[in-house]
Amino acid sequence: MSHHIAAEHSSASHHEHENPAALADLLERDAAVAGGYLDDASAWIGTHFDSDPEQILDLGAGTGVGTFALAQRFPTASILAVDASRAMLNHVTDGAAAAGLEQRVRTVECDLNASWPDAAAGADLVWASSSLHELSDPDRVLRDAFAALRPGGVFVAVEMDVLPSFLPAEFPPEAPGLEQRLHAELTALGWNAHHDWASTIAAAGFTSLERRQFTTQATSPTVAPYAGAWLAKMRGALVDRLDAVDQAALNALIDDDAELARIATTIRGSRTALLARRSAAADQQN
Numbered sequence: 001m002s003h004h005i006a007a008e009h010s011s012a013s014h015h016e017h018e019n020p021a022a023l024a025d026l027l028e029r030d031a032a033v034a035g036g037y038l039d040d041a042s043a044w045i046g047t048h049f050d051s052d053p054e055q056i057l058d059l060g061a062g063t064g065v066g067t068f069a070l071a072q073r074f075p076t077a078s079i080l081a082v083d084a085s086r087a088m089l090n091h092v093t094d095g096a097a098a099a100g101l102e103q104r105v106r107t108v109e110c111d112l113n114a115s116w117p118d119a120a121a122g123a124d125l126v127w128a129s130s131s132l133h134e135l136s137d138p139d140r141v142l143r144d145a146f147a148a149l150r151p152g153g154v155f156v157a158v159e160m161d162v163l164p165s166f167l168p169a170e171f172p173p174e175a176p177g178l179e180q181r182l183h184a185e186l187t188a189l190g191w192n193a194h195h196d197w198a199s200t201i202a203a204a205g206f207t208s209l210e211r212r213q214f215t216t217q218a219t220s221p222t223v224a225p226y227a228g229a230w231l232a233k234m235r236g237a238l239v240d241r242l243d244a245v246d247q248a249a250l251n252a253l254i255d256d257d258a259e260l261a262r263i264a265t266t267i268r269g270s271r272t273a274l275l276a277r278r279s280a281a282a283d284q285q286n
């Protein structure tokens with residue numbers, strides 16, 4: 001659920017210095033607050049199978065929020081969580097142990113920019129949520145995903161459409177519109193330029209593309225700490241790009257849990273999922 005980079009498909013400019021613990025915390029909070037899309041998307045995916053998928057691949061699994069949602073939706077499936085970060089995969093392993101899913105959830109540490117995991121063949125479903133935009137060569141990874149799917153198998157990519165919003169437009173009273181300015185600055189840095197993977201997916205050989213948008217509009221006490229994690233991430237990226245008034249307002253909000261809880265009560269956001277199939281029919285012709 002990180003930002004998106006349309007043109008270069010490269011994470012290097014923003015991610016290489018990202019603190020893994022902070023990212024893991026943000027991913028977990030995201031799932032807790034906005035994770036309704038996981039239920040909705042996995043239910044939608046299920047309608048594309050006559051019988052539940054047995055082998056699932058989670059590309060760029062992070063802490064495993066998608067892995068566990070799919071494990072819950074498809075109770076006989078085995079899931080291979082792939083990530084370049086051992087720290088992330090440790091969360092997956094720990095989560096699997098806590099949920100009694102050790103027999104069904106495996107991890108493989110693999111930098112998808114450099115290679116494709118051998119263990120990933122014969123999948124019924126490949127899921128890539130908020131991860132394609134981080135890859136240096138998503139075209140190649142999608143071709144590898146196509147090859148790893150059995151004929152008739154399904155590929156799903158999910159990306160955020162917009163950065164999540166938490167603050168009212170009139171905040172702060174002395175200079176309304178802080179969040180809009182933060183998002184505008186981040187957009188100028190290449191964040192949240194949502195890439196539409198439809199043509200890349202088609203070029204890899206997939207057909208029957210479908211698209212579904214999942215919106216989040218939730219009010220809950222857990223919004224504030226999630227908002228705080230996002231605002232801190234934004235502040236880190238916008239050092240020297242905010243004027244003194246905005247910098248002070250942002251600092252005051254991040255440093256004051258009670259004020260944050262009063263101001264950031266609602267999250268608004270949306271994600272789009274693209275689903276496509278490795279056609280069984282096309283395979284027979286080849």
Ligand SMILES: C[S@@+](CC[C@H](N)C(=O)[O-])C[C@H]1O[C@@H](n2cnc3c(N)ncnc32)[C@H](O)[C@@H]1O
Pocket residue numbers: 001002011027059060061062063064065066082083084085088110111112113114128129130131134135136
């Ligand atoms: C924004 S997180 C999304 C995690 C998870 N899919 C979710 O929706 O919460 C992106 C993940 O992709 C992983 N990643 C980035 N580049 C990668 C690469 N080259 N190979 C494998 N994983 C990568 C990161 O380590 C991170 O865990």
